[in-house]
Amino acid sequence: MTTATLSPGRQMLKRARHHRGFILSGTVLGLIVLIAIFAPLLAPYDPYKQTLVARLRPPVWLGGTWQYPFGTDALGRDMLSRLIYGARVSLMIGLIAAGVSAVIGTVLGVAAGYFGGKVDRVVMFLINVRLAMPVILVALAAVSLLGGSVIIVTMVMGLLLWDRFAVVLRAATMQVRSMEYIAAAEMLGARQSRILWKDVLPNVMSHLIVILTLEMAHAIILEAGLSFLGLGVQPPTASWGLMISEGKEMLLFDSWLIMVPGIALFVLVFAINMFGDAIRDVTAPEGRN
Amino acid sequence: MGDTILTIRGLTVDLPKGGDRAHAVQDLSLTVGAGEIVCIVGESGSGKSITSFATMALLPRALNVSSGEILFEGQDITKMSEAGHAKLRGSRMAMIFQEPMTALNPCYTVGDQIEEVFQAHTNMPKAERKSRTLALLEEVRMPDPPRIYASFPHQLSGGQRQRIVIAMALALNPSLLIADEPTTALDVTTQAQILAMFRTLRKTKGAGIMLVTHDFDVVAEVADKVVVMQHGCVVEQGTAEEVLNRPRHAYTRQLIDAVPGRKADAARSENRNPVVLAVDGLEKIYRVPAGFGRPGREVHALKPASFELRRGETLGIVGESGSGKSTLVRAMLRLIEPSAGKIIVDGHDIARAPYSQLRMLRRDIQIVFQDPYGSLNPRRTIGDQLVEGPVNFGVPRREAMEKARELVRIVRLDDEVLNRYPNQFSGGQRQRLCIARALMVEPKILVADEAVSALDVSVQKEVLRLLAEIRDRMGLSMLFITHDLRVAAQVSDNVIVMSKGEIVERGAIASVFHNPQHPYTRQLLEAMPGQGWEVPDLSTLPPADA
Amino acid sequence: DKADDTVRVAFAKDLDNADAYFSSARETTIFQFSIHDRLVERDPETGEWVGVLAESVEWIDDLTLEFKMREGVTFHDGKQVTADDGVFTFNHFSDPATGVAMPNTVDWIENAEKVDEMTFRVNLKAPNPAALDYVASSIPVYPAAYYQEVGQQGFARAPIGTGRYRVASIDPGRGYTLIAYEDYQELGPNRKKAVIKNVEVRSIPDVNTQIADLFSDAIEFMWQVPEDQAQRIEGRGGYTVVQAPTVRFGYISMDASGRTGFEPFTDKRVREAVNHAIDRTAVRDAFFGASSEIINSICSPIQFGCTQDVTTYDYDPEKARELLAEAGYPDGFSVDLYAYRDRQAAEAMAQMLDEVGIKANLTFLQYSAIAEKVLKNEVPMSFMTWGSGSIIDVSASTSKFFDGSDIDDVRNPELTALLEKGDTTIDPAARMESYSAALNLIADEAYWVPLWSYTSNYVMSPELDYTPTADEYVRFYDMSWK
Amino acid sequence: MVRYLFGRLGMAALVALTVSIISFALVYMSGDPAVAIAGEHATVDVVAQIRAQYGYDRPLPVQYLDWLASALRGDFGISPYFKVPVADLIVERLQVTMTLGLLAITFAMLIGVPMGVIAAMKPNSLIDRVALFIAVVGQAIPSFWFGLLLIVFFAVNLGWLPASGVASWQGYVLPTIVLGYYATPAIMRLTRAGMIEVLSSDYIRTARAKGVAPSKILFKHALRNAVIPVVSLAAVQMGFMLGGSIVTESVFALHGAGYLAWQSISRNDLPTMQALILIFSLFYIFFTFLSDVLNAWLDPRLRG
Numbered sequence A: 001m002t003t004a005t006l007s008p009g010r011q012m013l014k015r016a017r018h019h020r021g022f023i024l025s026g027t028v029l030g031l032i033v034l035i036a037i038f039a040p041l042l043a044p045y046d047p048y049k050q051t052l053v054a055r056l057r058p059p060v061w062l063g064g065t066w067q068y069p070f071g072t073d074a075l076g077r078d079m080l081s082r083l084i085y086g087a088r089v090s091l092m093i094g095l096i097a098a099g100v101s102a103v104i105g106t107v108l109g110v111a112a113g114y115f116g117g118k119v120d121r122v123v124m125f126l127i128n129v130r131l132a133m134p135v136i137l138v139a140l141a142a143v144s145l146l147g148g149s150v151i152i153v154t155m156v157m158g159l160l161l162w163d164r165f166a167v168v169l170r171a172a173t174m175q176v177r178s179m180e181y182i183a184a185a186e187m188l189g190a191r192q193s194r195i196l197w198k199d200v201l202p203n204v205m206s207h208l209i210v211i212l213t214l215e216m217a218h219a220i221i222l223e224a225g226l227s228f229l230g231l232g233v234q235p236p237t238a239s240w241g242l243m244i245s246e247g248k249e250m251l252l253f254d255s256w257l258i259m260v261p262g263i264a265l266f267v268l269v270f271a272i273n274m275f276g277d278a279i280r281d282v283t284a285p286e287g288r289n
Numbered sequence B: 001m002g003d004t005i006l007t008i009r010g011l012t013v014d015l016p017k018g019g020d021r022a023h024a025v026q027d028l029s030l031t032v033g034a035g036e037i038v039c040i041v042g043e044s045g046s047g048k049s050i051t052s053f054a055t056m057a058l059l060p061r062a063l064n065v066s067s068g069e070i071l072f073e074g075q076d077i078t079k080m081s082e083a084g085h086a087k088l089r090g091s092r093m094a095m096i097f098q099e100p101m102t103a104l105n106p107c108y109t110v111g112d113q114i115e116e117v118f119q120a121h122t123n124m125p126k127a128e129r130k131s132r133t134l135a136l137l138e139e140v141r142m143p144d145p146p147r148i149y150a151s152f153p154h155q156l157s158g159g160q161r162q163r164i165v166i167a168m169a170l171a172l173n174p175s176l177l178i179a180d181e182p183t184t185a186l187d188v189t190t191q192a193q194i195l196a197m198f199r200t201l202r203k204t205k206g207a208g209i210m211l212v213t214h215d216f217d218v219v220a221e222v223a224d225k226v227v228v229m230q231h232g233c234v235v236e237q238g239t240a241e242e243v244l245n246r247p248r249h250a251y252t253r254q255l256i257d258a259v260p261g262r263k264a265d266a267a268r269s270e271n272r273n274p275v276v277l278a279v280d281g282l283e284k285i286y287r288v289p290a291g292f293g294r295p296g297r298e299v300h301a302l303k304p305a306s307f308e309l310r311r312g313e314t315l316g317i318v319g320e321s322g323s324g325k326s327t328l329v330r331a332m333l334r335l336i337e338p339s340a341g342k343i344i345v346d347g348h349d350i351a352r353a354p355y356s357q358l359r360m361l362r363r364d365i366q367i368v369f370q371d372p373y374g375s376l377n378p379r380r381t382i383g384d385q386l387v388e389g390p391v392n393f394g395v396p397r398r399e400a401m402e403k404a405r406e407l408v409r410i411v412r413l414d415d416e417v418l419n420r421y422p423n424q425f426s427g428g429q430r431q432r433l434c435i436a437r438a439l440m441v442e443p444k445i446l447v448a449d450e451a452v453s454a455l456d457v458s459v460q461k462e463v464l465r466l467l468a469e470i471r472d473r474m475g476l477s478m479l480f481i482t483h484d485l486r487v488a489a490q491v492s493d494n495v496i497v498m499s500k501g502e503i504v505e506r507g508a509i510a511s512v513f514h515n516p517q518h519p520y521t522r523q524l525l526e527a528m529p530g531q532g533w534e535v536p537d538l539s540t541l542p543p544a545d546a
Numbered sequence C: 001d002k003a004d005d006t007v008r009v010a011f012a013k014d015l016d017n018a019d020a021y022f023s024s025a026r027e028t029t030i031f032q033f034s035i036h037d038r039l040v041e042r043d044p045e046t047g048e049w050v051g052v053l054a055e056s057v058e059w060i061d062d063l064t065l066e067f068k069m070r071e072g073v074t075f076h077d078g079k080q081v082t083a084d085d086g087v088f089t090f091n092h093f094s095d096p097a098t099g100v101a102m103p104n105t106v107d108w109i110e111n112a113e114k115v116d117e118m119t120f121r122v123n124l125k126a127p128n129p130a131a132l133d134y135v136a137s138s139i140p141v142y143p144a145a146y147y148q149e150v151g152q153q154g155f156a157r158a159p160i161g162t163g164r165y166r167v168a169s170i171d172p173g174r175g176y177t178l179i180a181y182e183d184y185q186e187l188g189p190n191r192k193k194a195v196i197k198n199v200e201v202r203s204i205p206d207v208n209t210q211i212a213d214l215f216s217d218a219i220e221f222m223w224q225v226p227e228d229q230a231q232r233i234e235g236r237g238g239y240t241v242v243q244a245p246t247v248r249f250g251y252i253s254m255d256a257s258g259r260t261g262f263e264p265f266t267d268k269r270v271r272e273a274v275n276h277a278i279d280r281t282a283v284r285d286a287f288f289g290a291s292s293e294i295i296n297s298i299c300s301p302i303q304f305g306c307t308q309d310v311t312t313y314d315y316d317p318e319k320a321r322e323l324l325a326e327a328g329y330p331d332g333f334s335v336d337l338y339a340y341r342d343r344q345a346a347e348a349m350a351q352m353l354d355e356v357g358i359k360a361n362l363t364f365l366q367y368s369a370i371a372e373k374v375l376k377n378e379v380p381m382s383f384m385t386w387g388s389g390s391i392i393d394v395s396a397s398t399s400k401f402f403d404g405s406d407i408d409d410v411r412n413p414e415l416t417a418l419l420e421k422g423d424t425t426i427d428p429a430a431r432m433e434s435y436s437a438a439l440n441l442i443a444d445e446a447y448w449v450p451l452w453s454y455t456s457n458y459v460m461s462p463e464l465d466y467t468p469t470a471d472e473y474v475r476f477y478d479m480s481w482k
Numbered sequence D: 001m002v003r004y005l006f007g008r009l010g011m012a013a014l015v016a017l018t019v020s021i022i023s024f025a026l027v028y029m030s031g032d033p034a035v036a037i038a039g040e041h042a043t044v045d046v047v048a049q050i051r052a053q054y055g056y057d058r059p060l061p062v063q064y065l066d067w068l069a070s071a072l073r074g075d076f077g078i079s080p081y082f083k084v085p086v087a088d089l090i091v092e093r094l095q096v097t098m099t100l101g102l103l104a105i106t107f108a109m110l111i112g113v114p115m116g117v118i119a120a121m122k123p124n125s126l127i128d129r130v131a132l133f134i135a136v137v138g139q140a141i142p143s144f145w146f147g148l149l150l151i152v153f154f155a156v157n158l159g160w161l162p163a164s165g166v167a168s169w170q171g172y173v174l175p176t177i178v179l180g181y182y183a184t185p186a187i188m189r190l191t192r193a194g195m196i197e198v199l200s201s202d203y204i205r206t207a208r209a210k211g212v213a214p215s216k217i218l219f220k221h222a223l224r225n226a227v228i229p230v231v232s233l234a235a236v237q238m239g240f241m242l243g244g245s246i247v248t249e250s251v252f253a254l255h256g257a258g259y260l261a262w263q264s265i266s267r268n269d270l271p272t273m274q275a276l277i278l279i280f281s282l283f284y285i286f287f288t289f290l291s292d293v294l295n296a297w298l299d300p301r302l303r304g
């Protein structure tokens, strides 16, 4: 029995290969990432190129031509090209915002869980303060005060979405902290930094990744919401959220303007969420539910 | 012995695909008569619990009875509807589970939860239910029944909770009582009381009892009949007297052989070596902060404790759960900050050492923990974890690896294991790896905190032997913490008895065990089950069955 | 709807303050017109001033106006209107200490004095040909006694006037309802009772929601509908879509004086280049519809004095690039372009600038935020629009931009003088001449870029009858059922 | 119990105080509030006058304490945009937002909890998978998009419900769904997870062994335990909803506090913005405290 079992990494791989959700969402995500990376090669037009005489052309399935497969927007820009470039912006915003949050939340959560006592109380307090502040409101206020560049929007969200990381990693670290291998490492003379790096972090990693995906989805949706309220990424930069916001003017008449980016956004967020669930199943099947 | 209450014939329970084996229980047959205690023994995973769940029709969803019948008072349980089961459960047949801490719903008072039995099976008026419940509490010898009645589970101790569960089981005088390791989580004194209760029950109510256990002492204490299981099959059954003293099957013999002898190995001479560890007035007070939940309070988990350990000596520390054994060890190693006291190793005081120096001092003193699963980091290879110590103390990695290979061989594993991860090992193997890891830094003292409690008896025996061997070979001193007096007796030279955070008695193992001075020690020894049974000398028996 | 004689109206913005003196918003003026009578109104045909609340008005001299109030007109609380109310109104709100929202509407007033029970005079600080325009648009007569009793905030909560409608309720931020004033006296040609009994105004910020409400018969009237949507609604049939001209026009400002520290626009060639770079017709056609007019001067063609006969710059990106190169910017430059509305047009123009080498970083802000930045010399270039408070006189538009004050981008004393002369002369021909000179100067120097005049789209349910006016004020009392 | 709640109360007060400092600071980060209040046509003198009038020329800590002291009395100053006391504005608008928030959380609980329970009763069954799928879908739809789709479908195409406003109760239906659906997946998942854990717990087994009827096991024994964390989550979600109502209110033209917040932000109405951030936080704090009380009632272990 002992030799038959696989190492944790291989086990994960094996579970991943048999996990339908993982494969499906991974494929979709991979595709979107590829599209984002190779946007310049894939986009038929410059996404910023306006053709005022070709405004609001419908997509092919609504009687348009293959010249603009997804139609054009109110400025006569090719929707498909904007969609392709928009994948870049939306993905980047999601990734970086979630990344920044992850760093903050992980540091706080792990510190609280590992050191306990006063550190823990301070972190709990910070988490409470953070939770008490209405995210959208504060994000809106901050963006309106600081301006709506991609960097600012991303950073503001990064500074606001760390609470779940902190909460989950705190709990996970506490659990790991009480494990005897931590005490064993202490006994073997490992420094705390080494213990945190070698023993704590790898064992809370799966939680971290799962939350990372959730928060990435959250950030993308939040950015879309800010854009919708007019305080997200500023045009002409094409994020999918902004495209919906731009298209909402014509919602009742040319609804593809919001359907196309809306569905893209939905697929992306759906895939990320599903991927997160799948990662949890794959890395920590016992933690399912 | 009266009528047969339960007859199980050819019971097979399938495991879901991908399990350890095809059947959890295979072709099992047994009977329980009125007023009879039938013990089911066997190693972990042998199918004991599954058998009892199947009888109660409480099998987990994933498992199914694929063949066989379970006749209870003439009816076949396996062919009954869920409603039929519900009607029997609690009234005609009842069950007690292993884990008293979680067996009760935390949201309701225990009175309420006992009354539920009456509510489910009778239409007694409320007042009568209450008086019957109070009477039951009395019967299971709870102090102050009205108070207990209104208590929530978290306000009771484990033993008390287990008695509540027993009260529930007895509420309607069932004819069959199934108890799945009802005392494993309890300390010996409570265990003794509960076992006594079973015996009374058999006598006064004439109920048949099916008792699942892996402890042969318990079997010896109460059983009329014994059923031995291995890998889901019954390998031997018979009267208690037969099975305990003249086991026929090889597996039964292996189990019995692994039970540590009650007598200490008297022969070890008095140790005059120099003192390697001196603990003086070590004390630990936990401050539970106020605010969240309860008022702030102090737990005096360890009252000032002093002792010495000489080179080559094995000092056993025994005491029931919560007596402060782990606290003592952890404070001694400064895994928790001691509140007061000195710990002198090599002339240095660990209690006062600054953190940088502490790292160096810990070299001399290493520990093996109780939980073989929790003490290895699942995300690092064995090799990486073994070289951790030497590398931290400045030994080059290559050299450390060399040493790891050697130690792995000493604990009788193949050096190929260094590239594997902990999940690829069984509990016993892991425990050996933990021992190897502790030895990597060449300590002078090895602390084993319940290092074998989580292991099956046969594995336990192997690890104990290995420890003793290494101790002798390397000239180690050992602190051996356990709640199992038999184990303590087997490995220690001297012993310390702890109760409520205090050392109540100490001395050479033989004198403490044969001539206990402190009332607590006496109580502890008396509570040990199976007093009347000595492990038979198996070598005198005829050759075993296959 | 018709059945309960209630017209339900959707506004994108809410009523920020029911006290008209403390708001510059158009929504407030519409509200004001509904519950207050104007003192005088200009007859749309003859251009003559006719009394509404006043029986008559008369210029005593260049510096004195005399109003004679009508007998028998009552405020909504039943009290008679007298000269006292007029005197109080003019004196109180022209006092700088009161701090009205648009000081320019009252800062020409020296004071007011009572002549007799029903007559009062207003003294001007200087001759002001547009004085009566301000009186008509922005100076409703308030009930003196009531106002002093309840104070500014009390009045804003429960305003009363002499108008065709009285306030039934105000739900701050949400809207308000009006009921026709039962005791409204039809005296004189311009005093007609309201036709529709109830008016329900709701603020619905999102135009789609408005349209959805229109389609589900929850509202009967909406306005300021973007061109694209208006066309689609019209295409759907059944609804009345009216495109009415407005006084509003669009322009691009440039900091020709260098007050923001931004160099390039101080060079005339650069400003010309900008003028050549923008294809106004294309943008107009795409976003505003053909009935909106391309303008050549920084004023509305409807306005008195706004000549269009000035130097023009046609769309010629090649020439723009040449001019830029000549001015020493062969590779162009980068500039912050501020804007607050018509995002798509703004983006289109930003792209056009980009094509000639001017990288315009479009920054969208609220109007007030841009105004604040203008004041702080932080806006080198902006795409703005101006509604002149619906006053159809150049003194309300061009003169406001180049008055030599803190916000003047040009700071050309000659230009300021010309405009000031036009503002303070009474003789129309002489005024015309000064304004023409000023507008020619602006065009020759290519200070700013005049863009187009705006039209406004009104959409009505099939049963509602209303003819919109060019001044972009919705008059509920002119509405009726078909 | 009292002590437990006191502990929570202390924490809540500290959090509230910190949030008040943050919301105060946020506004001062934006630059000179006097310029913002003075508005479009102000000259330098006017700004200076306003600065003195509002006391913006005093040291920041003094201003903060002064603001806090008035805020405690319910006085948040005058809104420079609406020219009326901020407190009046907010009180008026809060009704809509609170109604909407309560409806939405009720909606989310009424959908999420039963769905979670059903899914937990048969883990990995078809029902469970469908419920999980719905949950993931729910998390992936931006609420404004969803709102717009609902308007098109129910208000325009079918004409069943009003597209905007809350003139009648029907006006609350679509906003409640839009605001509530966002919290539903989380509640559903947590209920499901809790139920699965509770259903496999020892005390449920004990109850079954006692012969208690299955429905009683589910509702008396399992649900109460499983719902304890859900209550806390609901409180947190309620706090989010008040913030999330910004989007919903602007889609459905509900003039509640959320929309007011957006207005005040886009119009630089600083006192209103400040007050709203603080009030939303206080609501969050209040709701979490309420959930603590509720949990203490549900779970005797917390009563100490």
Ligand SMILES: Nc1ncnc2c1ncn2[C@@H]1O[C@H](COP(=O)(O)OP(=O)(O)OP(=O)(O)O)[C@@H](O)[C@H]1O
Binding pocket: B015, B016, B019, B020, B021, B024, B042, B043, B044, B045, B046, B047, B048, B049, B050, B051, B060, B062, B063, B214
């Ligand atoms: N819910 C389950 N799903 C799948 N396999 C199970 C389940 N419960 C038990 N098993 C398997 O059935 C076998 C018998 O388990 P059982 O619990 O009866 O052992 P046991 O003798 O009671 O052991 P222990 O002494 O550890 O309690 C084991 O191999 C176990 O892995």
Ligand SMILES: Nc1ncnc2c1ncn2[C@@H]1O[C@H](COP(=O)(O)OP(=O)(O)OP(=O)(O)O)[C@@H](O)[C@H]1O
Binding pocket: B286, B287, B288, B299, B300, B301, B319, B320, B321, B322, B323, B324, B325, B326, B327, B328, B483
């Ligand atoms: N962190 C803590 N805070 C408060 N009390 C504690 C803490 N850790 C342990 N205790 C208490 O200290 C006492 C001694 O605990 P300890 O773990 O040393 O017992 P033990 O003898 O090792 O028991 P076991 O046999 O169960 O391991 C117990 O009553 C326990 O409840």
Ligand SMILES: [Mg+2]
Binding pocket: B048, B049, B050, B180
């Ligand atoms: Mg078992």
Ligand SMILES: [Mg+2]
Binding pocket: B325, B326, B327, B450
């Ligand atoms: Mg212990």
